[in-house]
């Protein structure tokens with residue numbers, strides 16, 4: 296059986312607060328995980344307003360804003376802070392503590408909201424370069440924001456030496472698409488999404504208990520939520536893992 300966990304690190308708080316919290320939690324329970332990190336910058340106010348005007352900010356997006364308090368939201372809108380590329384210390388710490396780091400994106404907002412019009416090669420090269428600067432090696436895995444990809448993206452990734460992408464499921468095994476390895480989730484939702492669906496703690500734990508009985512288990516969480524506000528509930532979920540050996544994405548390959 297395969298058991299793996301990936302963490303998406305989207306924003307500033309997820310990086311500077313959520314990641315250290317998760318590293319401590321995982322240490323306590325002997326869990327190893329793959330962290331897909333936003334290597335670029337936070338979205339700025341003008342980008343958010345532009346996509347809001349175009350009605351591209353959905354209900355789910357608005358719920359994501361509820362992760363943060365008012366002061367944090369204002370900071371996000373105005374500071375346009377750098378993320379992974381500026382925090383080599385945090386990224387190296389993830390690795391030192393036995394986990395894996397791979398890039399998630401350069402600009403999360405553009406990839407998810409303006410996927411058709413952006414220069415994908417440029418986005419991929421920017422995140423790859425930032426990653427190389429920190430680790431002195433090239434990344435091999437990629438988790439596209441909001442799971443958006445196509446054959447063109449896969450061809451760019453193959454050319455740039457990537458070996459796999461991590462995408463949404465639910466599926467029950469690793470497979471190939473356009474000649475690249477696909478590591479799908481076995482369960483699509485996070486604790487945050489289940490809470491937003493109106494599920495209570497007991498229902499959520501039941502869902503994970505059932506999921507973890509499968510032969511192929513691949514779960515994902517957001518450091519911006521499950522690493523901060525949702526960390527207590529994540530700990531309850533992690534307890535269900537109960538010393539099962541977790542595999543990194545690079546090990547599933």
Ligand SMILES: [Zn+2]
Pocket residue numbers: 303304305399403440441
């Ligand atoms: Zn993301």
